[in-house]
Amino acid sequence: MNWSNIIHDLFSYEVSSPMLFNSGQFLFFFILFLIAYAFLYHNKLSRTLFVLGFSFFFYYMASGWYLLVLLITLGADYALALAIHKAKQQKYRVFWLVLSLCTSLGLLAYFKYTNFFAENCAFLCGYAFDPYDIFLPIGISFYTFQTLSYIIDVYKRELEPTHNFLDYAFYMCFFPHLVAGPIVRAKFFLPQLKNKIIMNPAEIQRGFFLIMQGLFKKAVLADYVAQYNDLIFAAPGTYSGFENLMAMYGYTLQIYCDFSGYSDMAIGIGLLMGFDLGINFNKPYQALSLTDFWRRWHISLSAWLRDYLYISLGGNRKGKVRQYVNLFITMLLGGLWHGPSWKFVFWGGMHGLGLAVHKAWKKYVMPGEIESKWGSKVYNFFAWFITFHFVVFLWVFFRADDFGTAWTMITQITSGIDMAYLEPFWKVRYLFVILMLVGFAIHAIPSRLYPQMEALYVKKVPFVLKAIAFVLLIQLCLQFRSESVQPFIYFQF
Amino acid sequence: MKFFDSQKPPRDYFQYVWLLLGVLVLFTVLSFSNVKIRIGSYELKDSGIRKFFLPEVLPLAQEADSIVQEGTGDKVDSSAQKFLLIGDSMLEFLRIRLGDYCRKNGHSMNAVIWYSSSSLWYGQCDTLKHFINKHKPTYVLLVLGANELFIKDITTERAEYVRNIIAQMDTLPFVWIGPPNWKDDTGINDLILRYAGKDRYFPSKNLSYERTKDGAHPKRESAYKWMDSVAVYLQTEARYKILMTPPDTFLNKVPPTEILQPNAPF
Numbered sequence: 044m045n046w047s048n049i050i051h052d053l054f055s056y057e058v059s060s061p062m063l064f065n066s067g068q069f070l071f072f073f074i075l076f077l078i079a080y081a082f083l084y085h086n087k088l089s090r091t092l093f094v095l096g097f098s099f100f101f102y103y104m105a106s107g108w109y110l111l112v113l114l115i116t117l118g119a120d121y122a123l124a125l126a127i128h129k130a131k132q133q134k135y136r137v138f139w140l141v142l143s144l145c146t147s148l149g150l151l152a153y154f155k156y157t158n159f160f161a162e163n164c165a166f167l168c169g170y171a172f173d174p175y176d177i178f179l180p181i182g183i184s185f186y187t188f189q190t191l192s193y194i195i196d197v198y199k200r201e202l203e204p205t206h207n208f209l210d211y212a213f214y215m216c217f218f219p220h221l222v223a224g225p226i227v228r229a230k231f232f233l234p235q236l237k238n239k240i241i242m243n244p245a246e247i248q249r250g251f252f253l254i255m256q257g258l259f260k261k262a263v264l265a266d267y268v269a270q271y272n273d274l275i276f277a278a279p280g281t282y283s284g285f286e287n288l289m290a291m292y293g294y295t296l297q298i299y300c301d302f303s304g305y306s307d308m309a310i311g312i313g314l315l316m317g318f319d320l321g322i323n324f325n326k327p328y329q330a331l332s333l334t335d336f337w338r339r340w341h342i343s344l345s346a347w348l349r350d351y352l353y354i355s356l357g358g359n360r361k362g363k364v365r366q367y368v369n370l371f372i373t374m375l376l377g378g379l380w381h382g383p384s385w386k387f388v389f390w391g392g393m394h395g396l397g398l399a400v401h402k403a404w405k406k407y408v409m410p411g412e413i414e415s416k417w418g419s420k421v422y423n424f425f426a427w428f429i430t431f432h433f434v435v436f437l438w439v440f441f442r443a444d445d446f447g448t449a450w451t452m453i454t455q456i457t458s459g460i461d462m463a464y465l466e467p468f469w470k471v472r473y474l475f476v477i478l479m480l481v482g483f484a485i486h487a488i489p490s491r492l493y494p495q496m497e498a499l500y501v502k503k504v505p506f507v508l509k510a511i512a513f514v515l516l517i518q519l520c521l522q523f524r525s526e527s528v529q530p531f532i533y534f535q536f
Numbered sequence: 537m538k539f540f541d542s543q544k545p546p547r548d549y550f551q552y553v554w555l556l557l558g559v560l561v562l563f564t565v566l567s568f569s570n571v572k573i574r575i576g577s578y579e580l581k582d583s584g585i586r587k588f589f590l591p592e593v594l595p596l597a598q599e600a601d602s603i604v605q606e607g608t609g610d611k612v613d614s615s616a617q618k619f620l621l622i623g624d625s626m627l628e629f630l631r632i633r634l635g636d637y638c639r640k641n642g643h644s645m646n647a648v649i650w651y652s653s654s655s656l657w658y659g660q661c662d663t664l665k666h667f668i669n670k671h672k673p674t675y676v677l678l679v680l681g682a683n684e685l686f687i688k689d690i691t692t693e694r695a696e697y698v699r700n701i702i703a704q705m706d707t708l709p710f711v712w713i714g715p716p717n718w719k720d721d722t723g724i725n726d727l728i729l730r731y732a733g734k735d736r737y738f739p740s741k742n743l744s745y746e747r748t749k750d751g752a753h754p755k756r757e758s759a760y761k762w763m764d765s766v767a768v769y770l771q772t773e774a775r776y777k778i779l780m781t782p783p784d785t786f787l788n789k790v791p792p793t794e795i796l797q798p799n800a801p802f
């Protein structure tokens with residue numbers, strides 16, 4: 044055993060395998076963390092220093108020395124928030140605000156959008172473009188939006204900035220939400236730091252339940268289904284319409300399980316430590332309208348876009364037409380936040396258009412509720428069906444490498460779906476089908492039953508059964524980690 | 537001020553800490569004990585913890601390792617060769633252009649396309665050996681790997697099959713034409729390079745291609761250029777260098793080909 048190599052591998056950042064919640068490396072460090080946390084959590088200073096130290100270490104293991112970018116944002120916005128708060132004259136408040144926005148958004152723009160803008164400029168000017176080698180630090184979009192909300196709230200005098208740098212650093216860098224959200228508001232989180240941490244046994248149980256749920260969604264469902272989806276999206280023209288259709292639904296499940304699974308783990312880890320991070324997903328595919336969808340999907344981002352972009356643009360206060368335009372612009376920029384590509388802008392813009400159409404529908408076509416019970420059920424079914432498939436359709440553009448690939452996929456699907464593929468597809472891809480059914484079945488559990496299920500787990504299930512379930516879950520993750528989907532099955536032969 | 541506090545979290549907290557610790561210990565012990573647990577025909581996978589502490593150095597296949605394939609050094613063998621071009625669907629257009637080279641240089645060829653095949657398929661059966669025995673080639677060109685660009689843990693999953701394929705070619709000169717990647721692979725090219733060596737592996741992934749509408753297979757003209765590059769490699773860089781003077785014309789004539797159905801051999 045070469046211990047120096049082992050220690051090096053354990054403590055050094057690896058670009059190709061950043062440390063995330065679903066890695067064995069994280070489990071190892073997290074156990075050590077929890078043991079120490081038990082002795083430190085009650086004292087505020089020791090807790091803050093310890094959690095902050097671990098958060099920096101976690102970020103280093105996930106993103107390397109781009110930790111420095113995080114520290115620059117951290118230091119700058121802490122100082123600028125205080126400067127905004129202390130400034131007597133409005134012009135100075137505006138100056139510090141603009142400086143803060145330029146710092147945070149400037150860093151985000153440089154790391155995330157430089158190549159995008161340069162490529163488009165090159166295209167417009169008609170010269171060849173060779174992308175710059177710029178690494179995107181993990182989580183920069185999340186922590187930038189988080190610090191923006193803090194600064195803007197301070198500027199609007201809706202929040203008094205904390206004078207304690209450690210509190211601010213804790214809020215910004217708390218490792219459960221640092222790399223993939225939820226985007227937590229200071230108004231919601233900072234008070235938790237001032238209060239004494241009370242570890243509630245029921246919340247600890249709930250936290251672990253969420254960690255298990257998130258792990259299952261991310262490491263079993265999303266990661267396995269992703270393999271099939273990757274094959275189809277890589278070369279959709281090679282596959283039949285039926286296989287493309289399955290990949291379209293597959294990606295719908297994958298992105299939900301991937302993202303909400305990670306959020307579940309983050310929220311669960313927070314609860315284990317005595318912190319509440321709110322909720323980030325609430326059965327989004329059960330939505331009956333696009334407005335409803337965005338109240339359930341990535342809730343912390345939707346709320347951020349609503350509060351800091353849509354309302355800042357005027358929201359619904361300047362007439363209906365302006366409201367629709369504001370919705371469109373908000374979602375257009377929301378799309379760009381997801382990635383530096385026109386496909387994300389298109390995806391966001393289409394969602395904005397859909398939201399505007401839904402608002403107009405509710406205003407001019409269907410202002411009231413349907414009174415008949417059956418009429419309401421039928422209406423709700425069609426409302427759900429249209430909303431779901433609109434979202435599914437747009438995921439194609441979100442996932443495909445470019446518009447051409449997305450178009451090929453849609454062409455394959457619309458050029459004919461032969462149900463004769465169903466049987467061979469089941470025979471070859473039965474595991475994919477089973478996981479899809481399990482994933483959508485879990486998602487279909489009515490929201491009202493969910494708290495009961497959680498309560499059942501917390502109160503009724505003996506610890507031994509929980510332990511067995513956890514061991515089985517870890518083994519399941521291992522099984523699926525090394526299951527590879529066979530590519531290029533040519534059904535036409 | 538007390539840095540450590542005597543107040544402890546509730547019992548539930550420690551239950552879960554012990555559970556996490558217990559799971560880590562359990563999977564570590566299982567991994568080090570090398571116990572294979574089976575449920576019916578299904579084998580439970582290892583956590584890989586042992587591999588983290590004791591990384592495996594993959595041994596070369598004894599059979600493949602013991603076979604010494606002679607090279608031509610700096611010289612070029614100008615004698616007529618008999619090619620066996622075998623592999624997956626990627627050789628569809630390569631074979632036509634190779635036919636042009638054969639006519640120009642006095643070589644001959646047979647092609648075998650096994651659709652959807654991979655090193656897993658060829659490595660688990662003697663199909664390659666069968667066609668070598670059948671056609672008695674003097675040179676094998678293997679086009680394989682496009683169907684396993686995205687396999688997880690490819691080094692451990694496919695290494696023995698790659699070695700087995702190479703072993704099947706015995707002392708015959710061969711070149712493994714790597715897959716024309718349309719995306720980064722998870723290691724199949726590295727694996728082939730590792731076992732074939734850079735003088736028997738042509739890195740097709742370094743070329744750029746115009747693709748057919750499936751986004752994966754090179755178009756006819758692009759595949760012809762691909763074969764032209766392979767031909768240069770065969771004459772100048774391969775372990776066994778042969779005469780591959782570029783043909784003046786494109787005859788677009790399909791050489792003798794056998795097609796195998798896309799069924800796994802198991």
